[in-house]
Amino acid sequence: MIKKVRRSLFKSLFINLEKEENWLNSMCENGYALREISNGYYVFESCDPGTYTYRIEFLKQEIFQKEKDSYLELMEELKVEPIASSNRWHYFRRDSSLGKFEIFSDIDSQIEHYKRINFIWYILALIFIVSGLSQTAFYGNINQFDIILNIILIIIGTIFLTLAFPFTKKINGLKKKRTLYK
Amino acid sequence: MQFVKKLSNDRLTLAPGTLYGAIKALLEKGWIEYQDTDMSKRKKVYVVTKTGYQVIELEISRLKEMYHNGLEITGGQQND
Numbered sequence: 001m002i003k004k005v006r007r008s009l010f011k012s013l014f015i016n017l018e019k020e021e022n023w024l025n026s027m028c029e030n031g032y033a034l035r036e037i038s039n040g041y042y043v044f045e046s047c048d049p050g051t052y053t054y055r056i057e058f059l060k061q062e063i064f065q066k067e068k069d070s071y072l073e074l075m076e077e078l079k080v081e082p083i084a085s086s087n088r089w090h091y092f093r094r095d096s097s098l099g100k101f102e103i104f105s106d107i108d109s110q111i112e113h114y115k116r117i118n119f120i121w122y123i124l125a126l127i128f129i130v131s132g133l134s135q136t137a138f139y140g141n142i143n144q145f146d147i148i149l150n151i152i153l154i155i156i157g158t159i160f161l162t163l164a165f166p167f168t169k170k171i172n173g174l175k176k177k178r179t180l181y182k
Numbered sequence: 183m184q185f186v187k188k189l190s191n192d193r194l195t196l197a198p199g200t201l202y203g204a205i206k207a208l209l210e211k212g213w214i215e216y217q218d219t220d221m222s223k224r225k226k227v228y229v230v231t232k233t234g235y236q237v238i239e240l241e242i243s244r245l246k247e248m249y250h251n252g253l254e255i256t257g258g259q260q261n262d
Contacts, residue, residue, distance in 0.1 A: 057199065071202060077225060078198045105197035113199075 003032055003044040012040075014159055015089055017056050017117065018166070024054040024091075034091065037084035052093040053101040058117045059088045107178045114167045114174075121164035128157030213237055 011020075024034050033047035034054065063071050072082050079098060084091040094101040104110045132153030135146060186196045196204075205228065208214045213234035217227045230238070 063202075074202055074205075074226070075198050078201070080198055100195070102195075102197045103199040105195050105200045109200050109203055 001046045003046075005042040005044065007037060007040050007042055012086060014163055015056075016163060017058070021054055021056050028052050028054065034083055034093070037086065037091070050096055053096045054083075054091065054093045055101060055103050057090050057092065057103050058113065058120075059090055060116065061088070064088045107174050107181070111171055111174050111178075114171050118164045118167045118171070121160045121167075125157045125160035125164065128153050128160065130157075132157060208234070 027034065027044060028047060029050050031046055031049050032044035033052055034042055035045045036043045059068070059071070075082055075092060080092050080094045080101070082090060083093050092103065104113055132150045135150055186194055205214070209216070209228075211233075213231060214228045215231050217229045219225075219227050
């Protein structure tokens with residue numbers, strides 16, 4: 001049996017890595033395994049509950065541009081299935097019976113992964129918030145339409161910030177853990 | 183990956199993304215190299231280079247020194 005779930009524009013623009021992973025894994029717990037993402041739909045097929053563990057990675061720029069094939073090859077060699085991708089976001093799954101599935105097992109690459117994502121979120125947040133504020137700051141007199149537009153820009157920027165903050169917190173937590181180990 | 187897990191008594195697991203980074207770093211340092219095998223196209227095989235072996239030996243002797251220093255300090259209860 002196939003089940004399709006619409007992937008809203010909001011969800012594809014503001015990807016919340018952890019929430020998305022948890023959602024896919026709980027879908028699989030309930031017997032629906034993500035098979036692909038196509039034409040704006042998540043396509044699920046029925047599976048035995050909990051067959052797979054899903055993980056999402058935001059690929060490194062250099063891997064995404066030059067080494068994607070060899071990266072995905074290694075993944076498959078290690079029994080990890082590339083399921084879907086949108087831009088640098090890649091969705092993977094592995095059979096749960098093979099044990100706990102993580103993409104990164106060392107603290108440094110975990111930190112690096114979160115930093116990669118946050119770099120993008122903070123830049124986008126900055127762009128939107130600055131452009132939302134600049135008109136008011138520089139020109140003073142603006143009409144109603146401008147006000148609404150600027151508010152929307154600032155809201156979008158703030159959403160990017162709310163995506164970034166949890167990662168910043170995580171990065172700091174991981175850094176602390178790293179100092180403990182050293 | 184399985185080998186690492188077994189070797190370390192389940193303490194270490196090497197996840198795919200981490201492994202990829204490790205292989206790349208070792209290749210860049212020239213400590214391993216890609217070996218072309220027509221036996222199986224699916225699996226990539228890497229072998230340790232001469233430099234790689236030298237580095238391993240150096241590391242082993244460094245660990246040995248640490249091991250012996252540790253024994254000396256604690257009174258050397260443990261046999262080799």
